[in-house]
Each structure stands twice: as structure tokens, then as C-alpha cells.
Amino acid sequence: MLNRTIAPPIIDPVAFDLKLPACKKYTLSNGVEVYAVDMGTEDTLMVNWVFSAGNWFEKKKAVAAATNFMLKNGTSRRTAFEINEHFEYHGSYLNRACYNETSEITLHTLSKHINELLPVVAELVQDSVFPQEELNIYIQNAQQRLKVNLQKGEFVAGRLIDAYLFGEDHPYGKYMNLEDYPAVTREDVVSFYNEYYKNGRCVIFVAGKLPAGIIESLEKNFGQLPLKPRVGTGGAEAIQHPLQPAAQKKYEILNDPDGVQSAIRIARPFPNRKHPDFQKVLVLNNVLGGFFGSRLMGNIREEKGYTYGIYSYLMNFTSESGWIVSTEAGRDVTADTIREIYYEMEQLREELIDDEELMMTRNSMIGTILGDLDGPFQVIGRWKNMILNNVDEGYFERGMEIIKTITAKELQELANRYLVPEEFYELVVI
Known part of the structure; x- marks a missing residue:
């Protein structure tokens, strides 16, 4: 019987034998890889689509971020309001983010709703239309956020130090100016979308208490799309950006x-x-x-x-x-x-x-x-x-x-x- 009057021994974390839980790999018909972690006790699920579509690939400033943000702003079948309403109705959360080499779409949902949501995510990847009025709103809001942030010393320091380390023209060092946003056209966004999302390179990560048939659902909704594997000729390795660090220290x-x-x-x-x-x-x-x-x-x-x-x-x-x-x-x-x-x-x-x-x-x-x-x-x-x-x-x-x-x-x-x-x-x- 456990003697509760005696405190258990204290063990330093350094004595722990930590192992990274297993991750299974699947490959869809189009070559897109799926990495899955099946663990947890709650019927919740996260699906994360990672595209080779960061600012590493853009030819004009702000195009990668604008394209990623506007993926939820309308398809040929649904308005931005209808898209957001669909995900909210099912108690789910769909987010997107743009980084240096990659951009993402991330879905958090109850497992039981996954089959109602995956087709809509596929619709965003294949059928976003980027209405001009939505782009105008994005540009206006982005400029306003930048004006506010430029008043903060920590924001200015964060972007300048990257420019000094890597160069203002390098994807790691470049930063947005107010005049960069109005220069982004709908044609720029559509072209970037067609190349790097609709026909882009993708890898999918899925985690949670995986429901039966999740891989089959991903195959049905994404395995037949004209997506390509993340690794291969034409990825980030095919585009060179020379470092241009500042001479002054x-x-x-x-x-x-x-x-x-x-x-x-x-x-x-x-x-x-x-x-x-x-x-x-x-x-x-x-x-x-x-x-x-x-x-x-x-x-x-x-x-x-x-x-x-x-x-x-x-x-x-x-x-x-x-x-x-x-x-x-x-x-x-x-x-x-x-x-x-x-x-x-x-x-x-x-x-x-x-x-x-x-x-x-x-x-x-x-x-x-x-x-x-x-x-x-x-x-x-x-x-x-x-x-x-x-x-x-x-x-x-x-x-x-x-x-x-x-x-x-x-x-x-x-x-x-x-x-x-x-x-x-x-x-x-x-």
C-alpha cells in the first residue's frame, strides 16, 4: 500500500528518457506527403497544409502575404462571409500564415466535422477568386497596421536587425514600406496563387485522435489536385537569394x-x-x-x-x-x-x-x-x-x-x- 506520509523522490528532468512519439508517413496519389500523429484522448483534430509559397518565391514585395491572407476571402461558389460562417457553424477555426520559405493553412476542428470541412479547404486551394474589393480592404488595413507599428521601437528594431544580418533584398531581411502595399495588384496575387497554391508544392501534417478514414478523406479531397510534393526541382532550393549583410556594424x-x-x-x-x-x-x-x-x-x-x-x-x-x-x-x-x-x-x-x-x-x-x-x-x-x-x-x-x-x-x-x-x-x- 502506498504510504502517503512519505514524499516521493524528486527526480531531475535530466534523468528522464524522453522519446519523440511516432509519426506515420503517407503519400497521396499526386505525391503529396502526409505526416500523421495519432494520440490524445479528445476527439479533436488539427490539419496543417504547408505550401512552398513564402516570400522566398515572390517577385514583388507583399504578394506572398496578400495571397495567403486572401485565401478565405471568396471563391466562385462562396463569399468571404459564407466561408467564415461555414467554419464557425461547425465550431472549427481556420487560420493561415505566411513566413519566409513557407505559408500555411491550419484547421482545428472536432473530428466528427472533418468531412464537411475538408472539401471547403480544397475549394480555397483550387478556386479562390481574390475579389478586387477584398484586396483593397486588405491593403488599407495592412497600411494602417504598419503605420501603428512603425511608432513602436521594438517593431522597427525587429525588422532592421534582420535587414542588417541578411540584406534588405533577401527574403529574411526585406520589410514592407507603406508604398509597397498599393503596388500589389490582383493580377500579381492571382499569378502567385496559380503557381504556388493551385499548382504548388505542399505537405500535410495531421494530429489528434485520428478518426477512421482520415487518410482516405485527404486522398479524396487533395490527392487528385494538381499539387506537387514539397521536395523536388523547382522548390526553394531552385531559387537563390545571395546574402548581402550590412558593412556597418x-x-x-x-x-x-x-x-x-x-x-x-x-x-x-x-x-x-x-x-x-x-x-x-x-x-x-x-x-x-x-x-x-x-x-x-x-x-x-x-x-x-x-x-x-x-x-x-x-x-x-x-x-x-x-x-x-x-x-x-x-x-x-x-x-x-x-x-x-x-x-x-x-x-x-x-x-x-x-x-x-x-x-x-x-x-x-x-x-x-x-x-x-x-x-x-x-x-x-x-x-x-x-x-x-x-x-x-x-x-x-x-x-x-x-x-x-x-x-x-x-x-x-x-x-x-x-x-x-x-x-x-x-x-x-x-
Whole structure:
């Protein structure tokens, strides 16, 4: 019998043997791959269509985002109102998003409604008509949002630092100006849609308590469409965008003369996740600024009180990446904040991390991963990240092993290789 007067032993997350739940792969008649995670207890389902249709492929600014947003704005059979009403009637949620290399359509629904909803999603992929009046509304709203955002220092800093790292003409670095939106025509959108959605490259991710016949339903609604597999000649690899990083390394932008806070971004280029150092640097990044117990947080927030929060992270881009320290601080302590950031980098270069801090970092990272695997939607997200970045199935296990075994000496060597002040771009927006 369980003795409830005795507390159970405390086990550090580093002792856990975490495994990524299985993902099954299917292939539709047209070659489109479907990755499915069948788990969970609730009769809910997520279906995610990922197209090779990000801004990597556009020939004119804002066309990829406009096309993706307007997929719900009318077909030859339904108006935008009727499309939204159909999904809401079934208690479902259909969202879309546009990124650098990819764009997405994501459906969340009760499993029992899937057969009423899949045909409508297929209709959006094959029969969107992009009414001119809807495009006009999109352009007007996008311009208004941009006007508001341009008043925020953190927004301006976020887009400028990407431009410095990759170049304003590179998909990772380009950003929208007010005059870019009116230049988008309906013809631009229709042409992009026909090439990259209607006849585009696609991969499908599905997760939840999978109902019987879900793969057959996807085959019926999407397997006969003129879609192509995600990987193959004509994908992102066929379009080259040369990097054009800025020659100057330090910038100060006055965005609000009366502002009392500055947005600080300190960033350097970094290889993508296929590089052998990528997963190791994730551990070093966690020590520097990757979680609430990091060195940057302890120094600049808790000890100095310069900011409410400061973090560092590696960008989740496919072709290239970047390592960024991001914070907002009082205008009067901006220089002090930057100095302390470089001081923490110096400490990581010169001194070994002690065992207690390294163990705390390991436990934090594994605990975070454990939370990220709590449910089918989170699990398919892990698989999706690996698949879209073209890494093999062992990537997750290798990452876990690195977290558990990397030494303080290895982290110091990485710090001396990458935490070099001369390699970083420094941006302050007030």
C-alpha cells in the first residue's frame, strides 16, 4: 500500500528518457506527403497544409502575404462571409500564415466535422477568386497596421536587425514600406496563387485522435489536385537569394524623440540547424539568455533593474540563421545594458560554467521539451520542424544527448568561437 506520509523522490528532468512519439508517413496519389500523429484522448483534430509559397518565391514585395491572407476571402461558389460562417457553424477555426520559405493553412476542428470541412479547404486551394474589393480592404488595413507599428521601437528594431544580418533584398531581411502595399495588384496575387497554391508544392501534417478514414478523406479531397510534393526541382532550393549583410556594424535610430525606452538588438549571423554546432549552441544560448534563470536575466533584470526582460535566441530559418539578444531598456541605461551584455559574453569565453549552473540549464531545457511534447499538436510541431528543415529522424535524440552530456569545456570553446563582439551587429532604436 502506498504510504502517503512519505514524499516521493524528486527526480531531475535530466534523468528522464524522453522519446519523440511516432509519426506515420503517407503519400497521396499526386505525391503529396502526409505526416500523421495519432494520440490524445479528445476527439479533436488539427490539419496543417504547408505550401512552398513564402516570400522566398515572390517577385514583388507583399504578394506572398496578400495571397495567403486572401485565401478565405471568396471563391466562385462562396463569399468571404459564407466561408467564415461555414467554419464557425461547425465550431472549427481556420487560420493561415505566411513566413519566409513557407505559408500555411491550419484547421482545428472536432473530428466528427472533418468531412464537411475538408472539401471547403480544397475549394480555397483550387478556386479562390481574390475579389478586387477584398484586396483593397486588405491593403488599407495592412497600411494602417504598419503605420501603428512603425511608432513602436521594438517593431522597427525587429525588422532592421534582420535587414542588417541578411540584406534588405533577401527574403529574411526585406520589410514592407507603406508604398509597397498599393503596388500589389490582383493580377500579381492571382499569378502567385496559380503557381504556388493551385499548382504548388505542399505537405500535410495531421494530429489528434485520428478518426477512421482520415487518410482516405485527404486522398479524396487533395490527392487528385494538381499539387506537387514539397521536395523536388523547382522548390526553394531552385531559387537563390545571395546574402548581402550590412558593412556597418553599429546603428542608432531615433524613432521617437520623446521616447523613454530603447529597443536593443545585438545579433550575429549563424549557420542553420544542419551545422554540427547548432544543437550545442542551443545549450550555450540557454545559459546566456534562453530562459528566466539565464545570466542576462539575472544580471540585467534582477541585479541591475535595467529591463523587465531580456532574452537570446537562435532564429528558426531554414537556409540561414542568426543569434540574437533582444531587450527593451530605459533610454538612460541603454549604454550600460549593452556593456553588460558583452560582459556576460566575455565571462562565458573566459570562465568555465560551474556544475550547478550547467545542471540547472540541462533541467530547464529538458523540462521545456517535456512540456512541448504534451499533446498531439505539440508533437506534430516537433516533427514538422524537423521535416521542413530536412533533418533526419535521429535529430531529436541527438539533441537530447547533447543537452545531457555537453561539458563546460565544450561550451567555453563554443563561446570563444561564436560570442565574439566583432561579429555582432548592434542596433538601438529609441
